[in-house]
Amino acid sequence: xxxxxxxxxxxxxxxxxxxxxxxxxxxxxxxxxxxxxxxxxxxxxxxxxxxxxxxxxxxxxxxxxxxxxxxxxxxxxxxxxxxxxxxxxxxxxxxxxxxxxxxxxxxxxxxxxxxxxxxxxxxxxxxxxxxxxxxxxxxxxxxxxxxxxxxxxxxxxxxxxxxxxxxxxxxxxxxxxxxxxx
Numbered sequence: 510x511x512x513x514x515x516x517x518x519x520x521x522x523x524x525x526x527x528x529x530x531x532x533x534x535x536x537x538x539x540x541x542x543x544x545x546x547x548x549x550x551x552x553x554x555x556x557x558x559x560x561x562x563x564x565x566x567x568x569x570x571x572x573x574x575x576x577x578x579x580x581x582x583x584x585x586x587x588x589x590x591x592x593x594x595x596x597x598x599x600x601x602x603x604x605x606x607x608x609x610x611x612x613x614x615x616x617x618x619x620x621x622x623x624x625x626x627x628x629x630x631x632x633x634x635x636x637x638x639x640x641x642x643x644x645x646x647x648x649x650x651x652x653x654x655x656x657x658x659x660x661x662x663x664x665x666x667x668x669x670x671x672x673x674x675x676x677x678x679x680x681x682x683x684x685x686x687x688x689x690x691x
Contacts, residue, residue, distance in 0.1 A: 515680075517547035528557075535565035542574040551581035570605045572596030573612065590616050603639035604648070610636075611651045623659050630655060646676035650685050657688070 511520035521544035528537045538561035545554035555578035561571035576592035593613040597606065610633050617626035633652055637645050653668030669689035672681055 512544060512547065517544055517549075520544040521548050521550070521553075533564060535561045535568050535571065538564065539568055539571045539574060542571065542578070546574060546577055546581070551578045554578040555582060567599050569596040569599040569601030569609060572599070573605065573609050576612065586616055586620055603636040604641065604644040607633050607636040607640060607648050608644075608651075611648065611655060614655050618655065618658050626655070627659060642675055643679060646672045646679050646685075647681055649675065650681040650688075653685070653688060 511517070511523060521541060524537060524541035524544050528534070528541055531537055538557050542554045542557035542561060545551075545557055554574060558571045558575035558578055561568050562575065565571070572592050572595050576589050576596065579592060580589045590613065593609055593616065596609045597613065601609070610629050614626040614629045617623070617629060630652065633648070637648055637652075640648060649668045649672035653665040653672065655665075656662075656668060657665035666689050669685040672679075672685040673689060676682060
């Protein structure tokens with residue numbers, strides 16, 4: 510509830526209490542890592558993601574959060590890319606795989622590897638069909654941003670419109686509305 514209201518620090522505190530009660534649940538450490546990232550606490554997010562991976566090394570989501578924390582802490586693009594690729598090599602729910610792919614594509618675009626980024630993004634549209642609505646809306650927005658950066662403005666607009674339609678009052682709604690019309 511706190512995270513959906515944009516109260517990342519309160520959400521992180523709630524997840525920390527859950528981790529304190531159930532310290533061997535990798536999913537709780539992973540969720541704590543995500544909340545800490547939202548709160549801007551990169552070092553703590555890295556520690557939580559590493560703890561999740563200690564408990565369950567096959568957690569694709571923990572690899573994602575660890576890669577994001579490492580990037581924020583100044584890790585090399587190659588190190589971040591490696592963590593994302595490790596996460597993609599694991600079985601994951603559709604939303605986690607789509608997010609890993611978008612993050613990896615973002616890394617590749619930043620390195621001038623646009624062709625490779627588009628190959629990484631190719632399965633994302635198929636994955637979106639299996640994602641919960643709020644996550645799908647966010648992924649449509651992210652995919653729109655990546656396609657815009659890669660030069661496919663028309664495809665990007667379609668994803669911005671889809672994001673806005675799926676979650677008209679959500680986190681990305683205003684930005685998606687503007688981007689779909691520009």
